[in-house]
Amino acid sequence: MSQIIYRQLAPIRLPLVNKIYKSFYPSGKAKRDETIWVAESNNSIIASVRFKTIDDIQLLTGMLVIPEYRLQGIAYKLIEACRNQINQQACYCFAFQELEVFYQKSGFQTINSENLPNNIKQRFQRYANSGKNLIPMLFIDTLTSESMSKNISKH
16 A cells, blocks of 8 residues: 555645545535645545634544545544644544544543533534434543554554
8 A cells, every 4th residue: 555644735625625525425525714634645635634613622523534445544543643733722523423432542532412612512412403423522632652553553
């Protein structure tokens, strides 16, 4: 497999990442006011994650790994590459229930929706009420690089 590069997306490349969302995650669409990180192989985007700033917090959203690249540790490495971004301010995510363990291994902790800040609590409730099976999570930087490496090698 060729080398995978993890980096923040240059805004001019936004249409490329949206083409991937349209193909593999139609409800996701990157916006200019988001910080977007990608994993690339052979100059093609193979994974993406977006960070939306809402007041004094950020919401990790739209994590996508193209199906043929899944289960290779790319999502873990993408989160690790974003670590400085995640640590800039409190970082929440609304994880699909089946991805709860992945996010826990990446440094997020499941929290009660009542503990969400008001500026994202309504958003979470709106998504949950629309039938999406989501779990609110908060990033707690308790992982070491060693534990991340063990998680990557398992997946």
